[in-house]
Amino acid sequence: MATKRVVLSELRLADLKRELEEREMDTNGRKTELQQRLHAALIQEDEDPDIFMFEIPGSVDINSFMKQLQTNLTNKLEESSRNLQKKLEERLDESSRKIRDQLTGGIN
Numbered sequence: 017m018a019t020k021r022v023v024l025s026e027l028r029l030a031d032l033k034r035e036l037e038e039r040e041m042d043t044n045g046r047k048t049e050l051q052q053r054l055h056a057a058l059i060q061e062d063e064d065p066d067i068f069m070f071e072i073p074g075s076v077d078i079n080s081f082m083k084q085l086q087t088n089l090t091n092k093l094e095e096s097s098r099n100l101q102k103k104l105e106e107r108l109d110e111s112s113r114k115i116r117d118q119l120t121g122g123i124n
Contacts, residue, residue: 021069024051024058031072
């Protein structure tokens, strides 16, 4: 699963709680309290809270997801189109053959 890198101010509540849990810190309180707590923890870890990048597991970059989805759908559509064209050509050939047989059979 993809990861996303974000700064402290961009962390969601669930992400804040997870980061605090990993540091064995209290996860109770409002979002701003959790941000302050994590901010203080980063300073204690000799990190700059304003530029420290958190990796958020399970996040998906929507643009790459949409491109991949578009590619997959385009491939499936093209495959379905080829299969349909092949079936139509087979039916057309069969119908043409039947008509030819009827015409040549009716003339004799």
